[in-house]
Amino acid sequence: MFSSQTYRKRRETLIQKMGRQGILLFLGNGEYPINFEDNTYPFRQDSSFLYYFGIQQPHLAAIIDLDENRTVIFGDEMSIDALVWMGRQETLQSKCEKSGVSETRSFGELAHYLAMAMTTQRKIHYLPPYQPANKILLGELLQLSIADFKPSSTLIQAVVSQREIKEEQEISEIEKALTVSTKMHLTAMRMAQPGVKEYEIAAAIQQIAAQENCALAYPSIVTVKGGILHNHFQGNTLKSGQLLLNDSGCETAMGYASDLTRTFPVDRTFTTEQRELYQVVLDAFEGAKNKLKAGVKFKEVHLHAALILSQGLIDFGLMKGNAADAVAAHAHTMFFQCGLGHMMGLDVHDMEDLGEQYVGYTPNEPKETQLFGLKSLRLGKALKSGHVLTVEPGIYFIPELIERWEAEKKYADFINYEKLNQYKGFGGIRIEDNFLIEEKGYRQLGPELIRTIAEIEAFRMD
Template identity: 65%
Template sequence: MFSVQTYQSRRSTLQKQVSSGVLLFLGNIENPINFEHNTYPFRQDSTFLYYFGIPAPYLAAIIDIDNDKTIIFGNELSIDDIVWTGQQESLKDKSLKCGVQETRPFAQLASYLQQAKKSDRTIHYLPPYQSSNKLLLGELLQVNPKEINPSVPFIKAVVAQRSIKENQEIAEIEKALAVSTEMHLLAMRTAQVSIQERHIAAAIQHYAYDHNCNFAYPPIVTVHGEILHNAYQQNFLKEGDMILNDSGAETAMGYAADLTRTFPVSGRFTTRQRDLYNVVLKAFEGARERLKPGVQFKDVHLLSARHLVEGLVDVGLMKGDPEEAVQAHAHTLFFQCGLGHMMGLDVHDMEDLGEQYVGYTEQEPKDTSTFGLKSLRLGRELQTGFVLTVEPGIYIIPELIDRWKKENKLSQFINYDLLESYRDFGGIRIEDNFLITNDGFRLLGPELIKSVEDIENYRTNHVQ
């Protein structure tokens, strides 16, 4: 946990942003895998962590703005609990570490909220993403779970606060990145012909665990990098393959890292792989240099897309004017997703609160219908203190090519004849994490090799 003062200050700031009522925070539960007592690893709700810092299940908290009161609701261990888990730190002691003096049994939460409702006071709550909390909210507020209506003022206040990272948060993110950088170098050393993708995933997971970290998200370790969220890890590596490794660690305090590198199994890129890798690298570098306060991230995304088109024109896969091609969204045959997203306590930070509040604003709404832009999670104006990813890529998806080619879609920009010979190419992504500073940006964590020459040299010198 951070200091007592950290959590007190965060709650005090939040309390000033919502004029009246009760702010309700629901922690997470231990979710069963296949029966009640066989559970997935527990992960506390990130907003609960941000304001209270307690990584324990079956908790809730309220900030009663009208009465200037903060209470954590939960249950102390019974003797039956102690028999199975051993003696643990009491809820009271945990609460004191985040500056909350008052604790009450969980069963009293409902009556507290009902009393507030009877007094015509507003109960503010955030969008629940776990089914258990959707049902719990229905019970607590005595409404149909389908009629749950989260508080927009509460959401906006949390987003505004969590978006600007404190120095101690940056330090935690950089801890995650230090571990993640070594994970990626280990992946480069581990990858060899005839092993399976899962062996690489297992090696980097072992490294993360050895350094008191979990994965921030299920890793994408695949020879099929064109599948954006590929979870399959049973393919055997062979000569000519590229490995796309999208993986990041999460510290014990819940802060994430998110890195991607793509490298050749054989140790050296083929000519085509090298050419397209350098196209992605140029798009990455062009986007990175545009990062600063006041810049619309949507504009950075489109700039990166233009760099991708320019490179694809040079190799012959696209044609025509790059600016016109981007305006027509022709680049989305190769780059279907967004350039990046916010990052912090969640690898896609605060996405549970709604992209329309986190990545966009009412003045800068998201385009939810245009292919490509509808997958851009962050489009708003950048501010000092934001932490975000930059991750351009090229993804050759045969099914998408077939559909576009059948329609002769945007053929003035696409060289479909040459593209046919790239059908089995795969995908390339390069991703780093950045802090927006007063006058630009700062790369977070140790710099992980990314040039063709550095990757090939590293593979040559570290793989037997």
């Protein structure tokens, strides 16, 4: 945990943003069975609960009562049965003291507290629940059907405005995660060779995270079929001539994440075509990161990367015409179907549970929900000093998309389908790093992980 002063200050700031009326309800996460009750998935606390209270323990809830100026954590100390099986652990009371909360009650009292508040028609603000059990619990507490939930937009916006600006101690935690993730990626590069299984590399990655007291921030993507954006199948055997895409990151014991991607040859060097297409993505990466600074809209950075990708693909012969016209028509989305990046912090896709319309966009400039490509851009609003985000351009060859669009003659003025059909099995290339936005630019976080063709080949040859 951070200092008790950290959590007090965060809650005080939230209270100032919310005013002095109503109750703020925070539900912690629970433990849930994999296949029987006592065999549970690894526990991960809700990130907003972590941010304001810092306690990594299941089956907790907290309220900040704005009317009565009090903060209460609801939870239970270990029963004698739990002590028999788990042994004596730090008490909940002790954890609450570290969080700067002096008032605790049993979890069973939460329903009564909220029922009394509802009898006097007090406003209860809550965030969108995402775990099924918490949806059921919230419905019972508020006497609502799940279909009638109305999470508080006021609370969501207040939480986002706080959590999106990272404190120095948060940056330090993110950089700890990046230090470990860099080791994970270098290990993957060292292991890759013909005959190795994808799952062997994925296992080594997970072992490094565990050895550093970290968990994976998300299921690792370790694949020779990089054209599948979120490919979690890891049963392929690496073969000469292929590229391996490794998208993997970890999170610290405090819950802060990293998110890195590198693509490199299974052989010790890139082929000529791999080299040229990799450089296209690298140029887009460099062009995008150099536009990062406070006040710049990330949507503009995304489109700038798309312009560089399009020009590179025109030069390579997979696209044709004018690059700016191609991007304006969205023809680049044949190769770049996703967004350039996303917020990162306590969640690898930071605060995504609160809604992209609040985290990545503004009411005046809402998210595009129809256009292919832009509808997958999680972040579009103007950047602020203190934002932490990813930059991850890529090009992806998706056979089904190629076949469908060619049959429709879609973007035929910009896409060279004759040549593109020769690349259906190429896979994909993605390069990703993590950045802190500053007033006049950016700071790349964590150790510098090799990314140029010369650096990767030199490492692979060593």
